[in-house]
Amino acid sequence: MSALSALFARELKLAVRIGGGALMAVVFFLIVVTLMPFAVGPDLNLLARVGPAILWVGALLANLLALDRLFQADQEDGSLDLMVMAPVPLELIVTVKALAYWVTTGLPLAIAAPLFGMMLNMPSEALGAVCLTLAAGTPGLTFIGIIGAALTVALRRGGLLLAILVIPLMVPVLIFGILATSAAVVVTSPFIQPFLILVALSLGAMVLGPIAAAAALRFGLE
Amino acid sequence: MLEQFGEHAGFIAAAYVITFIVIGGLILWVRIDGKAQMRELEAMKRRGLRRRAEAKD
Amino acid sequence: MGLMDLANPTRFMAVSQRILPWMWGLAVAFLAAGLYMSFFLAPQDYQQGNTVRIMFIHVPAAWLAMMGYSIIALSSIGTLVWRHPLADVSARAAAPIGAAFTFIALVTGSLWGKPMWGAWWVWDARLTSVLVLFLMYLGLIALWRAFDDPARGARIVAVLALVGAINLPIIKFSVEWWNTLHQPASVFRMGGPTIHPALLWPLMVMAFGATLLFLAIHLAAMRNEVLRRRVRAMQITAARGVATAGAEDGEPELA
């Protein structure tokens, strides 16, 4: 296990040191949230109604931001070769990298979301709900995203392609995330059912994502 | 002491407290950063004379 | 290049070391006086009651948010026209401080607005413009951090800072246009045009003290930045020095 903890520590160190990766996603998230009122107008009632959607779409896009570099940076400097040669299964290495990415990207997004929700005049119950659903849903987004990151690892301009590949796969997570969050805004919709499905989607992605990503990385080698 | 500022005392207190935290953090950061740079500079000046491996013995 | 540029940062370090304690002292004195005045001498506003006391930090913070960006913009001209290394140091040191004061302006604005509007955030023209300013600060900081070599990043960031400075009035104008389109009548304007003299004096003292504080932090951060660059320069020479020294003495025990 020590090889994996060393990798986790290195990933966190790199994310904090190089350009403040964690901060960038949150800033991008804030920019997306700021743009929406310019588009739909500053009417607070309207913003409160579409708030969950704005936050979830913003978080989804922000979560994609640095994903293309996740394996590419290691591939370009030869680190990936050594990782493939390690005694640890590649699936676990991919999992650890994805977890580190979530800690530096997805988690800050979930923590920042209630603050941005306040700016959209969302009721306080909805703020808690959006934090909870994002904390439960962003791992799903990350672990789906790493499949795309692994598929495009050898491509120079993989960034845009990555988004096109994985956003359709993220649709179920988005649907149930927004459904669960809206439960706190719209009285009639239930919370627990979509939330459990969201958790199930995340857990499923955490199993499937690393297997698919590791396979893609192996085929992409040479 | 807070009560004399009326029903919105909490908001006033929060505004001042957050301001103090942010500015205090800023000053603290400047001080810690300054000390760290000074330390680095001293370490660099020392390193020219002594090797790390020898310093350990 | 050469002696002139080396001499100036050295003199800057000497001079700044002497005036910094005075600036800290003056800033603390003015802020203490300002706080006393704003809490105990200033009366309640007939319309806003005691919440007007938030104004004494909100308005100076908003003013310093703009001043911080002005420092960056002016320093950027210095970087681009005279290529003076201290200009970039000044701009770079001002960015996080300006961002922090912008953040304070946003938070206190939100706390001031909640009792008035009943919402934590209202997309009114002023607050929204300050938010865009905050985003521009963050963009500048991110761009600076993306460059390994400060000398190479300096002029590129200076271009962004100046483009931002030109854009700011346009942004402000557009945001106001957008806002009046949606909200014809603004019920309440922060720190409105007429202000009671009993409120004005504490505000002036607070603003002056906060400006001094900003400048003191800025100066201290500039000193740190100069030191950081010295460390960096020494690290580079160290990397080169070892390579040549190793080749010269040949390390007999390994040959």
Added chain:
Amino acid sequence: MSPPQKPAFSGLELIGDGLACVRGGRRVFQGLSFRVAGASALALRGPNGVGKSSLLRLLAGLVPVERGTLTLSGGKPDTPIAEQAHYLGHLDALKPGLSVEENLTFWAQFLSGGPVRPERIDAALDAVGLIDLASLPARFLSAGQRRRLALARLVAVTRPVWLLDEPTSALDTEGQDRLFSLIADHLKAGGIALAATHVDLPFTVETLNLAPAAMELRA
């Protein structure tokens, strides 16, 4: 000073039999057989594009074996060769944002799968002549210094097989001397080294000549 070599390897033998390799739809080589015993080095020779790098990557498990068998007798049983081999490729696998010491410590921990004593890191850095730069960020290193740091990885973690792809590139004469003495130490401990190089190694090596004409013919 030579680095500590506690577990001396004994009875190692690396055998390739009838190997074939396909990269990018092109058959790089086939029917390639060789045999390297412990405590000896094999130099891979031949013009560019003949498949020296491909053979090393194949041994490292980075390129699939198209046909043929590859065995390491005397090594750890039931362990792929890749996990018992060091691969020093064209890329140095360094992060510019981490210090020299952090870079090496990470790889040592990651490759050995356990905690690594700092003395071992220091010894490895000393062996490649980078000990004075231990706390420096790797972004300040020159190409040759980066190469040395990559080489330190092989010293810090003990593995029986060294796969070296142009190990002398970017190194100055002093660095090359260090490299050669490290390889010699590794061989003395009973290890195996395979090197694709155009430089003559200053100790006895067997040579595997990869000839392009024959390859084309068979392909």
